[in-house]
Amino acid sequence: MNGSPSGFNNAPVTRTFVVACALFTILFGIQGRSNKLGLSYQDIFKKFQLWKLIVSVFAFSSTPELMFGLYLLYYFRVFERQIGSNKYSVFILFSVIVSLLSAILALALLKDPTLNVLTSGPYGLIFSSFVPFYLDIPVSTRFRVFGLGFSDKSFIYLAGLQLLLSSWKRSILPGICGILAGSLYRLNVFHIRRMKLPEFIASFFYRLSWPSVGSTSPAAPSRNVLGNMPSHTSRQVEGNYPVPMSSIIEPPEDSIATLVSMGFDRNNARQALVQARNDINAATNILLEAHSH
Structure with a gap:
C-alpha cells in the first residue's frame, strides 16, 4: 500500500510537519544537542522549559529514529487525504496534546528512576495514526516468507515496532500514550472528530512552498464521492x-x-x-x- 497518489499531493499539513521534523532534527544534530531534547521529570515539573516542550514534539534524537519516523509520517498522509487537511490538523493537535499530557501524568505516577527522560520526536502523532491504520486500512496483499505469513501492512507495523523499541522505556511510553490518544480520537471524545480549525489556518499550509520531493504546487484538496x-x-x-x-x-x-x-x-x-x-x-x-x- 503506497498511499497514492505519490508525493504530498493533497497533504500539505503532512508535508509541513515532515519538513519541520527534518529541519529541527538536523539543526539540533549539527549543534550536538540531540541527546538533550528529551523531556525529563525536572523539565516538566520544576523548570517548565516551554521551548523544550515544543521542540520535543518535532525533533528526533537520532538518525535511525528520523528515518523510520519520517517514513511513517509520509505513509500516514493517506489519512489527511481521507478526512481533509482541516480535520487532520485537529487530529494532529489532539494527538500531540493528549499524548504529552498522558506521558506527563505517567511520569508523575510511575516515578521510575530508570525512566527519567523521554525520547523526543512526534511519537504521539505517529502511534496515534496506527489506530486508524489498524482499523480502517484493509490488507490487499498477503504472502509468506520462510513459512511466516505477511501482508502489505506488515512493513508499516515493523517500522512502527522498530521506532517503538528504539530507546526502550524512553520510547515505549510516548508510543503507548500516542496509541491512547488515537483511541480517544476514534471514540470521538468531546465530539473531537467534528471539530475544525478556522479555514484561514488550514489554507495557510497550502500557501507554504516547501522544497519537498514529490510535491506539486499547492491546490485545493478534492474529495471523491x-x-x-x-x-x-x-x-x-x-x-x-x-x-x-x-x-x-x-x-x-x-x-x-x-x-x-x-x-x-x-x-x-x-x-x-x-x-x-x-x-x-x-x-x-x-x-x-x-x-x-
Whole structure:
C-alpha cells in the first residue's frame, strides 16, 4: 500500500510537519544537542522549559529514529487525504496534546528512576495514526516468507515496532500514550472528530512552498464521492490520474474480486480500479476515502 497518489499531493499539513521534523532534527544534530531534547521529570515539573516542550514534539534524537519516523509520517498522509487537511490538523493537535499530557501524568505516577527522560520526536502523532491504520486500512496483499505469513501492512507495523523499541522505556511510553490518544480520537471524545480549525489556518499550509520531493504546487484538496465517480469513459479522474479515453483498460476480474472480498461494492470497486488505472492499492485508498464521507 503506497498511499497514492505519490508525493504530498493533497497533504500539505503532512508535508509541513515532515519538513519541520527534518529541519529541527538536523539543526539540533549539527549543534550536538540531540541527546538533550528529551523531556525529563525536572523539565516538566520544576523548570517548565516551554521551548523544550515544543521542540520535543518535532525533533528526533537520532538518525535511525528520523528515518523510520519520517517514513511513517509520509505513509500516514493517506489519512489527511481521507478526512481533509482541516480535520487532520485537529487530529494532529489532539494527538500531540493528549499524548504529552498522558506521558506527563505517567511520569508523575510511575516515578521510575530508570525512566527519567523521554525520547523526543512526534511519537504521539505517529502511534496515534496506527489506530486508524489498524482499523480502517484493509490488507490487499498477503504472502509468506520462510513459512511466516505477511501482508502489505506488515512493513508499516515493523517500522512502527522498530521506532517503538528504539530507546526502550524512553520510547515505549510516548508510543503507548500516542496509541491512547488515537483511541480517544476514534471514540470521538468531546465530539473531537467534528471539530475544525478556522479555514484561514488550514489554507495557510497550502500557501507554504516547501522544497519537498514529490510535491506539486499547492491546490485545493478534492474529495471523491463514489456516487459522482466518473464512468470508464471519463477523460480525467481524481488523484491526478489523467487517462485518455483510448488508453483505459478494463480492470482484471481478480482485482475486482480482491476489493469485493474486502467488503466493497462490486460496481464501486470496478470504477475505483478504472480511476486508479488498475492499481489495486490506489483503488483501495479511493474507496476508503469515499467511504469516510
